Amino acid sequence: MxxxxxxxxxxxxxxxxxxxxxxxxxxxxxxxxxxxxxxxxxxxxxxxxxxxxxxxxxxxxxxxxxxxxxxxxAEKEYQQIDEVVGGDLIVVLDGVEDPHNLGAILRTASAVGAGAVVIPERRAVGVTETVAKAAAGALEHIPIVRVNNLAQALEKFKKAGYWIYGLDERGKLSYDNADFAEKSVVVLGAEGHGLHEKIRSACDFLVRIPMSGPIPSLNVSVAAGIVLFDWKRQRGNK
CATH class of the missing domain: 3.30.1330.30 (Ribosomal protein L30/S12)
Structure with missing residues (x-):
């Protein structure tokens, strides 16, 4: 319960x-x-x-x-990929383990109008009471899909006409120069090690957030806010 x-x-x-x-x-x-x-x-x-x-x-x-x-x-009911295909933006999380980060990302994804958030079954946090508190109500408004194989899930989205954008500090393309497709999947890596290699290779584009200081990357929930709201800006804030 x-x-x-x-x-x-x-x-x-x-x-x-x-x-x-x-x-x-x-x-x-x-x-x-x-x-x-x-x-x-x-x-x-x-x-x-x-x-x-x-x-x-x-x-x-x-x-x-x-x-x-x-x-x-009742526990939060997870949905299937087929149930969420069609939304303009899908957010995929590659192994986010901190419940506060997951909750914050769910809140941001809901705020920008994402169609769903996809998380893996293993080596990642699921929906807990801490996640629900951090999401500040967004948990009730955005579908969550939990999958066994994240790479296969990305392939399903590709076949459905989506372009895959992975956020990676080694990406050559700055996020604000990325021309997000009408149907976009944004993939965010786990705290610490970022995207797994198999997931990186499944992305159509690797984008980065330029950093001026000595710290190479941002907290994943902060990075999510920057990139997802830029996706929304490109959509004309619709």
């Missing part, structure tokens, strides 16, 4: 009609945002319980900031 922690993730899950088993609200918690949660629970006929804050602390974990709201529901 999935746990959603915090006001924004729970509100977005309720607003999106996600199947939730129950929502816990800390006794004494109030304000318009808490009232919105309460109203959405009643509208959606989701069980709502007011419990001591200590009970929410135990459910969320000692280090989690739940803001007085915790929800329990």
């Amino acid at each position: 999935a746990i959603l922690i915090g006001i924004h993730p729970v509100k977005e899950a309720l607003a999106a009609g996600r199947s939730l088993d129950r929502v816990l609200v800390a006794k004494g918690a109030g304000g318009p945002r808490i009232q919105e949660i309460v109203d959405l629970c009643r509208q959606n006929k989701v069980a709502l319980r007011f419990e001591p804050r200590e009970s929410l602390d135990r459910s969320a974990g000692a280090n989690a900031r739940h803001q007085g709201v915790v929800a329990f529901g």
Whole structure:
């Protein structure tokens, strides 16, 4: 069972009609945002319980900031590649392991209008409560595809008419000079080692973010924001 922690993730899950088993609200918690949660629970006929804050602390974990709201529901349902083919932009993540990075990338991908985010089954983080919190509600608005073989997934997108752009510090083409195709797949590598060689070779283009200082690369979620919003700029902010 999935746990959603915090006001924004729970509100977005309720607003999106996600199947939730129950929502816990800390006794004494109030304000318009808490009232919105309460109203959405009643509208959606989701069980709502007011419990001591200590009970929410135990459910969320000692280090989690739940803001007085915790929800329990079904795990995030992953989709198949065939279900997401057709969107103008697909974001593929080659082994991102940090849940905060995955959550931030999901939020950015949703903000630019991406059709889906694709992640591998192995050696990568899946959807967790930490990812949901970092995504700040975006988890409910963007499809996620989890695949066994990332290289084969890229080939499927190629056959469907997409061009593949891998972000790599060794790329010769600056991201802002890349002429993104109408159907684009942007591939982002893992923290530390970047794209795996097999994935690099599957890309049609390798693009880089020019760096002026001694640090050769950016955090993957920051890099995602730069490149994906440039894709959006080229699309005329549509």
